[in-house]
Amino acid sequence: xxxxxxxxxxxxxxxxxxxxxxxxxxxxxxxxxxxxxxxxxxxxxxxxxxxxxxxxxxxxxxxxxxxxxxxxx
Numbered sequence: 001x002x003x004x005x006x007x008x009x010x011x012x013x014x015x016x017x018x019x020x021x022x023x024x025x026x027x028x029x030x031x032x033x034x035x036x037x038x039x040x041x042x043x044x045x046x047x048x049x050x051x052x053x054x055x056x057x058x059x060x061x062x063x064x065x066x067x068x069x070x071x072x073x
Contacts, residue, residue, distance in 0.1 A: 008069035015063015018055060026052045 003011075029035060029052075035045040 003069040003072075005070060008066045011062050011066025012070065013066075015059050015066060018059025018063070022052050022055050022059070 026049075029045060029048040032044070035042060035048075
């Protein structure tokens with residue numbers, strides 16, 4: 001399947017956007033009072049950590065596909 005340069009750039013942009021937004025969100029979650037109870041991580045922290053890791057993984061895959069599509073042409 002051929003992907004246009006426009007779509008390739010969009011995919012790269014999504015990957016970059018993911019890496020800009022999610023780490024900042026992770027810091028906010030880490031600093032949230034609900035993340036720890038008596039020094040131990042809570043389910044609030046674990047659920048958000050899983051979401052962040054999944055989103056960064058998906059964003060990385062999408063970004064890599066975009067770069068590969070851009071370089072293919």
